[in-house]
Amino acid sequence: xxxxxxxxxxxxxxxxxxxxxxxxxxxxxxxxxxxxxxxxxxxxxxxxxxxxxxxxxxxxxxxxxxxxxxxxxxxxxxxxxxxxxxxxxxxxxxxxxxxxxxxxxxxxxxxxxxxxxxxxxxxxxxxxxxxxxxxxxxxxxxxxxxxxxxxxxxxxxxxxxxxxxxxxxxxxxxxxxxxxxxxxxxxxxxxxxxxxxxxxxxxxxxxxxxxxxxxxxxxxxxxxxxxxxxxxxxxxxxxxxxxxxxxxxxxxxxxxxxxxxxxxxxxxxxxxxxxxxxxxxxxxxxxxxxxxxxxxxxxxxxxxxxxxxxxxxxxxxxxxxxxxxxxxxxxxxxxxxxxxxxxxxxxxxxxxxxxxxxxxxxxxxxxxxxxxxxxxxxxxxxxxxxxxxxxxxxxxxxxxxxxxxxxxxxxxxxxxxx
Amino acid sequence: xxxxxxxxxxxxxxxxxxxxxxxxxxxxxxxxxxxxxxxxxxxxxxxxxxxxxxxxxxxxxxxxxxxxxxxxxxxxxxxxxxxxxxxxxxxxxxxxxxxxxxxxxxxxxxxxxxxxxxxxxxxxxxxxxxxxxxxxxxxxxxxxxxxxxxxxxxxxxxxxxxxxxxxxxxxxxxxxxxxxxxxxxxxxxxxxxxxxxxxxxxxxxxxxxxxxxxxxxxxxxxxxxxxxxxxxxxxxxxxxxxxxxxxxxxxxxxxxxxxxxxxxxxxxxxxxxxxxxxxxxxxxxxxxxxxxxxxxxxxxxxxxxxxxxxxxxxxxxxxxxxxxxxxxxxxxxxxxxxxxxxxxxxxxxxxxxxxxxxxxxxxxxxxxxxxxxxxxxxxxxxxxxxxxxxxxxxxxxxxxxxxxxxxxxxxxxxxxxx
Numbered sequence: 061x062x063x064x065x066x067x068x069x070x071x072x073x074x075x076x077x078x079x080x081x082x083x084x085x086x087x088x089x090x091x092x093x094x095x096x097x098x099x100x101x102x103x104x105x106x107x108x109x110x111x112x113x114x115x116x117x118x119x120x121x122x123x124x125x126x127x128x129x130x131x132x133x134x135x136x137x138x139x140x141x142x143x144x145x146x147x148x149x150x151x152x153x154x155x156x157x158x159x160x161x162x163x164x165x166x167x168x169x170x171x172x173x174x175x176x177x178x179x180x181x182x183x184x185x186x187x188x189x190x191x192x193x194x195x196x197x198x199x200x201x202x203x204x205x206x207x208x209x210x211x212x213x214x215x216x217x218x219x220x221x222x223x224x225x226x227x228x229x230x231x232x233x234x235x236x237x238x239x240x241x242x243x244x245x246x247x248x249x250x251x252x253x254x255x256x257x258x259x260x261x262x263x264x265x266x267x268x269x270x271x272x273x274x275x276x277x278x279x280x281x282x283x284x285x286x287x288x289x290x291x292x293x294x295x296x297x298x299x300x301x302x303x304x305x306x307x308x309x310x311x312x313x314x315x316x317x318x319x320x321x322x323x324x325x326x327x328x329x330x331x332x333x334x335x336x337x338x339x340x341x342x343x344x345x346x347x348x349x350x351x352x353x354x355x356x357x358x359x360x361x362x363x364x365x366x367x368x369x370x371x372x373x374x375x376x377x378x379x380x381x382x383x384x385x386x387x388x389x390x391x392x393x394x395x396x397x398x399x400x401x402x403x404x405x406x407x408x409x410x411x412x413x414x415x416x417x418x419x420x421x422x423x424x425x426x427x428x429x430x431x432x433x434x435x436x437x438x439x440x441x442x443x444x445x446x447x448x449x450x451x452x453x454x455x456x457x458x459x460x461x462x463x464x465x466x467x468x469x470x471x472x473x474x475x476x477x478x
Numbered sequence: 479x480x481x482x483x484x485x486x487x488x489x490x491x492x493x494x495x496x497x498x499x500x501x502x503x504x505x506x507x508x509x510x511x512x513x514x515x516x517x518x519x520x521x522x523x524x525x526x527x528x529x530x531x532x533x534x535x536x537x538x539x540x541x542x543x544x545x546x547x548x549x550x551x552x553x554x555x556x557x558x559x560x561x562x563x564x565x566x567x568x569x570x571x572x573x574x575x576x577x578x579x580x581x582x583x584x585x586x587x588x589x590x591x592x593x594x595x596x597x598x599x600x601x602x603x604x605x606x607x608x609x610x611x612x613x614x615x616x617x618x619x620x621x622x623x624x625x626x627x628x629x630x631x632x633x634x635x636x637x638x639x640x641x642x643x644x645x646x647x648x649x650x651x652x653x654x655x656x657x658x659x660x661x662x663x664x665x666x667x668x669x670x671x672x673x674x675x676x677x678x679x680x681x682x683x684x685x686x687x688x689x690x691x692x693x694x695x696x697x698x699x700x701x702x703x704x705x706x707x708x709x710x711x712x713x714x715x716x717x718x719x720x721x722x723x724x725x726x727x728x729x730x731x732x733x734x735x736x737x738x739x740x741x742x743x744x745x746x747x748x749x750x751x752x753x754x755x756x757x758x759x760x761x762x763x764x765x766x767x768x769x770x771x772x773x774x775x776x777x778x779x780x781x782x783x784x785x786x787x788x789x790x791x792x793x794x795x796x797x798x799x800x801x802x803x804x805x806x807x808x809x810x811x812x813x814x815x816x817x818x819x820x821x822x823x824x825x826x827x828x829x830x831x832x833x834x835x836x837x838x839x840x841x842x843x844x845x846x847x848x849x850x851x852x853x854x855x856x857x858x859x860x861x862x863x864x865x866x867x868x869x870x871x872x873x874x875x876x877x878x879x880x881x882x883x884x885x886x887x888x889x890x891x892x893x894x895x896x
Contacts, residue, residue, distance in 0.1 A: 076839075077813065077837060080836070080837060081837075160858065162851075162856070162857070162858060166847055166851060168857065175869050175870070176839065176869060254691065258868070258869050258870070259869070259870055273672065273695055274695050277691055277692050279697065279698070279868060279870040280697070281870075297892070300891075300892040303892060303894050304892065304894060306894075307894035307895055308894075311894070311895055395495065417887045418498070419495060419498060419499075421494075421594065422885065423885060423886065424885070424886045424888055425885060425886070425887055425888065426888045426890060427887075427888070427889055427890065428889070428890045428891055428892055428893075429584055429888055429889075429890025429891075429892070429893040429894075430890075430893060430894045430895050432894070432895035433580075433584060433888065433893065433895060434886075438580070438895070439580070439586065439886075440578065440580060450676070450697060451593050451594060451676050451677070451883035452593070452676070452677055452697040452699075452870065452871045452883070453870045453871040455883055455884055455885060455886075456885075456886050465869035465870070465873055466873055467840065467841060467842070467843060467873060467874075468841060468842045468843070468852075468857075468873075468874050469835045469843055469845075470842055470843065470844045470845070470847055470851065471844075471845055471846070471847075472844060472845065472846045472847025472848075473718075473846055473847075474715070474718040474721060474722065474846055474847070475846075475847040475848060475851065476721050476722060476724075476725035476726075476729070476847075476848045476850070477725055477729055477848050477850035477851060477856070
């Protein structure tokens with residue numbers, strides 16, 4: 061193992077057991093202190109961030125990425141505010157999840173415990189640095205952060221502030237550790253540090269997530285790829301369907317819970333497709349449709365959707381559309397192309413709603429509501445580290461509880477197995 | 479992707495949605511029918527098993543492995559009985575885990591659902607074939623089984639019986655699929671079939687599990703490696719400690735919840751080590767001890783324990799022993815060498831018991847009871863697919879509930895995000 065990473069791993073494992081002994085009050089006070097420190101050190105952080113932005117501009121990085129990279133006083137205040145919010149959430153640790161006794165007198169308690177050491181791999185968004193630390197720390201986990209190369213000076217500055225503030229609270233600095241080497245080889249080695257890291261959470265685009273899934277030997281939670289659909293059933297309330305489609309597609313186009321594809325029942329298609337077209341055109345969204353749609357609505361001059369269109373998370377002003385014969389065909393289409401994130405049926409038919417909800421294989425399945433609600437805050441979790449699109453451990457929005465594991469504490473008085 | 483495996487993956491995904499529609503009654507009746515069919519086809523299965531045993535003998539396979547491979551009328555009856563037992567367990571699917579409403583009127587139901595397609599990779603133990611199918615099927619999962627090469631004829635025969643019995647119940651044969659090609663390349667490719675398989679569970683020795691963890695891109699649950707300890711605190715009841723040590727070490731030596739290492743408080747060592755020595759000698763168990771033990775008990779002529787001894791899961795008549803100064807040092811020693819399976823403290827001191835239980839990082843932590851109770855049946859789960867030693871998804875004994883995921887069903891009446 062790379063010596064630099066091994067040293068980080070050892071420090072993290074040591075700190076894991078120190079963090080475990082902190083009370084809820086210790087943790088909450090520390091989070092508030094860190095928030096105060098971020099505000100107090102705004103100028104230093106902005107100075108370092110300016111370096112990153114300058115280098116990125118010199119390297120002709122895309123403007124949208126530079127926007128994500130750029131910090132302002134307001135954004136640092138938001139980071140601090142996020143930590144304050146986390147300090148107010150209930151502590152998930154030590155919750156008794158179950159308790160049962162066995163005929164031999166053993167008393168078994170299933171208790172919520174931290175995962176231990178969590179690795180977060182993310183892109184050049186320095187706000188994730190404070191956010192990921194805060195969520196992991198509140199659930200008594202050590203975090204090892206590996207942020208994007210373009211944000212390295214910002215991340216170093218933020219982490220320095222956090223670690224010093226923790227230290228002033230008498231808490232191990234190594235509650236959060238930044239991997240300061242930003243080459244790819246280090247990232248790939250990091251993904252194989254099973255001895256020191258219990259869980260990896262990648263946060264970022266599809267490419268980053270695929271790379272982590274393919275390279276990691278540490279357990280990974282896949283997050284955030286959303287090829288989401290709305291199915292308009294024949295009984296749908298037309299105005300409700302239009303509102304949901306426009307909201308789910310256009311309220312914010314670049315996010316994982318926005319929709320990328322429409323499915324329309326054949327008996328409502330002639331009526332609703334032109335209306336959808338008008339509404340989405342107002343927002344400059346282009347529809348790519350199946351042959352049937354094109355033949356029903358020749359006046360719209362729609363471009364034909366390819367297999368690739370149905371499989372694409374556009375994250376922009378494009379949407380695919382397919383007409384189907386019934387809810388069964390709609391479910392089959394969804395299950396063929398879904399990334400298991402969020403799927404919606406608009407219908408007044410309860411039977412079809414239940415069928416869709418039961419048979420569509422996704423984290424969140426909606427009847428008559430926008431997919432944009434798949435979000436830790438909207439679900440009332442108070443915070444979110446990501447949206448899981450896999451089925452192991454956590455599914456859908458991941459809050460503090462999803463950053464925990466459990467253990468069985470077994471109390472005996474000399475029981476042996478016969 | 480390998481065409482043979484891709485065809486299997488496609489059949490599994492298709493069957494996943496058929497299995498989802500089965501009622502509890504459908505599943506239970508099918509399990510009983512499969513059990514009956516196994517009994518009815520005992521002779522064919524035994525014939526095929528004889529071929530495997532003969533080939534293994536010709537290849538000079540170890541006698542202990544041949545014992546695991548060999549089927550008898552009694553063992554086939556046990557397999558059938560296991561399926562009957564599974565048919566009597568409560569169905570975990572569709573359980574409502576949580577229900578909450580949001581201020582905007584959205585009603586969110588968190589519901590237990592199958593994982594989908596589960597891959598089981600195991601060694602040449604044909605009884606696992608029926609057992610793994612039964613547990614996965616009861617939780618409405620499709621299973622793809624990849625058993626050891628030496629058991630291929632037995633596995634084919636068993637699977638043929640199961641699939642035909644399912645078909646006679648009107649249930650998709652592809653509820654369980656055996657990978658009949660037994661070369662390593664196929665196994666390695668199988669571990670990367672993320673598109674078609676949601677979870678991999680390796681069942682077998684440490685080598686098999688390591689290979690799956692290192693090669694798989696599909697999420698894996700690590701099971702069954704147990705470097706388990708008993709710590710005898712200074713306040714321990716000596717007779718209780720001796721009973722627990724003898725039981726945990728010798729009741730069955732080759733299993734993952736047997737102990738491999740002892741830790742003894744320095745203030746009780748002089749008294750208890752000779753007694754432990756006597757008791758374990760009766761069972762032909764050899765102690766490898768730290769220098770301090772050797773200096774305290776020179777008469778016992780104990781061999782010195784190496785670093786490797788402390789790290790080894792012997793699964794046989796050897797045990798390591800270390801004297802420590804207090805419970806903190808005991809916890810540090812455990813956390814350095816544990817495989818996170820089962821750990822025990824014998825003590826009359828409640829504070830030390832709590833400290834040990836809180837700070838030892840293992841699935842099951844015992845006070846005053848044998849580690850041998852870490853088992854799905856002993857925990858009252860009614861069945862077990864394995865003991866998870868990782869912290870993601872499931873920890874400790876995995877029963878039917880641990881073979882499930884959840885989804886959020888969100889009911890709205892036109893809600894859109896502002």
